[in-house]
Amino acid sequence: MTVPDALPVTTDPPDVPAPRGVRAVDGNRAALALLLVQNAASAGLMALGLPLGASLLGAFAVVVLVGLTVFRGPMDALFRDVRWRTPPAWGVAAAAFVLAFLASRAFVLAFVTLFPDTAGSTPQFLSSGVDLWVLLVAAGLLIPLAEEVAFRGLMMRGHERAAGFGVAAVTSSVVFAVAHGAPVSVVGILPLAYVLARVTQHTGSVWNAVIIHALNNTIALGLGAFLAGRLPADPEQATELLSNPALKVPLAVGAALFGTVVLVVLHLWLTPKADPQERSAPGPWLSGAYVAALLFGLSALLLTVPGVAEWLGTVRASLQAR
DSSP states (O other), rough: OOOOOOOOOOOOOOOOOOOOOHHHHHHHHHHHHHHHHHHHHHHHHHHHOOOOHHHHHHHHHHHHHHHHHHHHHHHHHHHHHHHHHOOOOHHHHHHHHHHHHHHHHHHHHHHHHHHGGGGSSSSOOOOTTTHHHHHHIIIIHHHHHHHHIIIIIIIHHHHHHOOOOOHHHHHHHHHHHHHHSSHHHHHHHHHHHHHHHHHHHHHTTTHHHHHHHHHHHHHHHHHHHHTTTTTTTSSHHHHTTGHHHHHHHHHHHHHHHHHHHHHHHHHHHHHOOOOOOTTOOOSSSOOOOHHHHHHHHHHHHHSSHHHHHHHHHHHHHHHHHH
């Protein structure tokens, strides 16, 4: 009597599907919606008479509500992502912030030197009294958190899965910068946004971008509150020195070169960390929602250009005269 051969035994674990990450199209939709909701909610609350800080705080609450309900799927995928659960690298965040701050202000200086008329188009986030502290909490801490979730979290993660680290860093940075409207703001925020993208990819933690973003906003708001009333009210007086023909071109070129060198150093330092999510869902990153977000920012940017703003004022005055 023969004994049949024993059945082969396999020790390989069964295939377990990896958790679904953020899709590029979902990230684009969520970032666009949160961008529109934040702007609409803050504008609506200010129209009701609330001060700036309280309006931004209310807008943050609305953004959180929309994000956790309307975009629950992408948000769940983001919360399961290792980048959300990886603690920050405080030393890297601090060093990256200092260099990014210097690069950002250098590019702003170069731009304002060449185009002094644009200095007055920068939006001023000023408040006083109790609302100043509310503004520091809302715009200095909470809004940066919401924007990092939207852009370095949802949008960039989706673009990384579709097209890789490089494309995702550029595409998310461009939309984020353009969405801030004023030309001077875009010039200053674009290099900062790229550093936010690279530091997230380098450390594997979105919290580092939150720290840098919060530091930048808090310092800008604090300086604005401190300097309010101490600087000339007329932007032309503040930029008179920059308009000197003998200094204009050398100062602009020097500032632009300094900013470029610092940005290159940051780019070479903040190399992306290997991540299985990169190109895990290859495909197009461009969608209608991304284009809509870009057009929204470009429209806001166009409306702040001095010539366009003057023309719109003339049209508005002629319509009111009728």
